[in-house]
Amino acid sequence: MNSLRTSSVGRKGKLIALLAGLVLVSSIANLAFGAVSIPPGEVVAALLGWGRGTTAAIVLYARLPRLCGCLLAGxxxxxxxxxxxxxxxxxxxxxNVIGVNSGAGLATALCCALAPGSVGLTPVAAFFGALAGVLLVLFISERAGAARITLVLAGVAMSSIFSAGIDAVVTFCPDALAGYTDFRIGGVKNLSMARLAPAFWVILIALLLALSLSNELDLLLLGRETAQSLGLPAKWLRLVLLMLAAALAGAAVSFAGLLGFVGLLTPHILRRAVGEESFFLLLSSALGGGLLLTVCDLASRLIFAPFELPLGVVLSLTGGPFFIWLLLKQRRGSSV
Amino acid sequence: MIELKNLQAGYPGRPVLEGIDLDFRPGEVLVVLGPNGCGKSTLLRASNGLLAKTEGEILLDGLPVERLSAKDIAQKTAYLPQSRSVPNITAGRMVLHGRFPYLNYPRRYRREDHEMVERALAWVGAGELTSRMLPQLSGGQRQKVYLAMALAQNTQTILMDEPTTYLDVSCQLEVMALARRLAEEGRAVVMVLHDLTLALRYAHRAALLSGGRLCRVGSPEELLAGGELERVMGVRLGRAETEEGWRYFYR
Known part of the structure; x- marks a missing residue:
């Protein structure tokens, strides 16, 4: 059995190594291509601090924060x-389906309206907004007996309530979200490393904690009662894990806006490739989400170069059809 | 050993069980019988603290269950609910979950846990399923994997809610034979069953519930002789002696 286990772990390990390789390649491509193409050699030189002049400035101050934003948000x-x-x-x-992103968005909008100039506060506000969204979902799912369709419907309703809140904030304080359209669509333009720093720490810590709780997450997949009968304090753990999810989504929304589909699309694709073991699924999704956004960001710059499509538009144009395909496949009775 | 004393349990404003006195003895298969909605599943869920009692006592090795943590209970009692989700993981990984109550944060499974999984799967006759994905298995094979998980949990008491539902007849017999073997190893096996002939054939003791109350507890012969079983369940039963013991049938 141990040898079988090793081979299964080995296969997943290879897949994760492959994803990591793809992330590396797409990252270099993301830094190299755009309105101005820069040879990969110069990109690496700029990263190592040996670059000079405009190309180094483009790599370090325009494209690198953008790439980091893609990797982190994804x-x-x-x-x-x-x-x-x-x-x-x-x-x-x-x-994005159950109102966590829009909850974070509303909190970000409120934060920008009430305390303009306090960039460091937005991830915190976004976390609480996302947390409010996630707790409402949990409350409704408990009350409604966790019926799958009720949950999604309630989430959609909550999303539109939060979105209306964002609209209201922007109507009263048009300056609150300076690039409101960009925020709404989602994107990683005009980022700086300083703006990313607070979100980076939140995401790093939340990811590490989530990975350390992967066995607990595996147990919750068996259903709450089975999890509890196996010694998991299920109620408490659900809360802890949802708080981590809120921290992750909130931190991403605080700088990348309301990016859709990454959170739905990536786990669905990778669940097929690596199975449902949470440790591998989390690890591969972290890489896969970053990869997806990096590639979409590159595409958004290249398709109509020198003009740019917003990242959220490219993502939704590719993610939307996938989601529809998923629904059609489910309808045919295949398990997803 | 689990002892229920004057147990009352249920849901807010709707008591399901009342005045239940029952013990789950090691070395014994106890089947819980009764019509739909009489509180059989509630009895199992209350016994291991998944559902809070409203009155009475539940003692686990002499200690009140409400004073024990989920982990403590999980080291003494395994529970297989009636409906289970089927995650897309291997059978071996599923059985490994049975070792969860023995680990502390950040829970990394040890060599001995993997060895236990291997033994449990071999014991239920599913050693070859280790690396197969759960959704690809038949209902009977999945049930064996769940039993192996309960076995890997290494508890004295195993509670099973309708473990034979949706299984074909040969798989049902296999599950019942495994339950007997578990009891022979000194475990207390408690099963909610609907098939009376299967229940009476394999049980050491049977408990008959009706309307949330315990009508009668005793050996299959005692239950049948008293007439309550036929009255409560609304069927007529017969039995015939064979070389392998008594066999029961619907008349």
Whole structure:
């Protein structure tokens, strides 16, 4: 049995190594291509601090923060999706579907309206907004007996309530979200390393904690009663895990806006490739989410170069059809 | 050993069980019988603290169950609910979950846990399923994997809620034979069953519930002789002696 276990772990390990390789390649491509193409050699030189002049400035101050934003937001939203889908035992739950992203968005908008200039506060506000969204979902799912469709419907309702809140804030304080359209669509333009720093720490710590709780998440997949009968304080753990999901989604929304689909799409694709063991699913989703956003960001710059499509538009144009395909496949009775 | 004393349990505003006195003895298969909605599943869920009692006492090895943590209870009692989700993981990984109550944060499974999994799967006759994915298994194979998980949990008491539902007849017999073997190893096996002939054939003792109350507890012969079983369940039963013991049938 041990040899079988090793081979299964080995296969997943290879897949994760492959994903990591793809992330590396797409990252270099992301830094190299755009309105101005920079040879990969110069990209590496700029990263190592040996670069000079405009190209080094483009790499370090325009494209590197953008790349880091893609990797961080992708990883955070995808892992948030894995956790939410696992805890609620619902494959259709994802941060953007059940109102977690829009909750974070509303809190960010409120924070920018009430305390303009306090960039460091936005991840904190976004966390509480996302947490409010996630707790409402949990409350409704408990009350409604966790019926899958009720949960999604309630999430959609909550999303539109939060979105209306964002609209209201923007109507009264048009300056609150300076690039409101960008925020709404989601994107990683005009980022700086300083703006990313608070979100980076939140995401890193939340990811590590989530990975350390992967066995607990696995147990919750068996259903709450089975998990509890195996010695898991299920109620408490659900809360802890949803808080981690809120921290991840909130931190991502605080700088990348309301990016859809990453949190839904990535776990669904990777669940097929690595199975449902949470440790591998979280790890591969962190890489896969980053990869997806990096590639979409590159595409958004190249398709109509020198003009740019917003990242959220490219993501939704690719994610939307996938989601529809998923629904059609489920309808045909295949398990997802 | 689990002892229920004057147990009352149920849901807010709707008591399901009342005045239950029952013990789950090691070395014995106890089947819980009764019509739909009489509180059989509630009895199992209350016994291991999944559902809070409203009155009475539940003692686990002499200690009140409400004073024990989920982990303590899980080291003494395994529970297989009626409906279970089927995650897309291997059978071996599923059985490994049975070792969860023995680990502390950040829970990393040890060599001995993996060895236990291997032994448990071999014991239920499912050693070859270790690396197969659960959704690909038949209902009978899955049930064996769940039993192996309960076995890996290494508890004195095993509670099973309708473990033979949706299984074909040969798988049902296999599950019942495994339950007997578990009891022979000194475990207390408690099963909720609907098939009376299967229950009476394999049980050491049977408890008959009706309307949330315990009508009668005793050996299959005693239950049948008293007439309550036929009255409560609304069927007529017969039995015939064979070389392998008594066999029961519906008349």
């Amino acid at each position: 990883a955070a939203l995808a892992c948030s999706g894995v956790i939410i889908q696992g805890v609620l035992n619902n494959p259709l739950a994802a941060p």
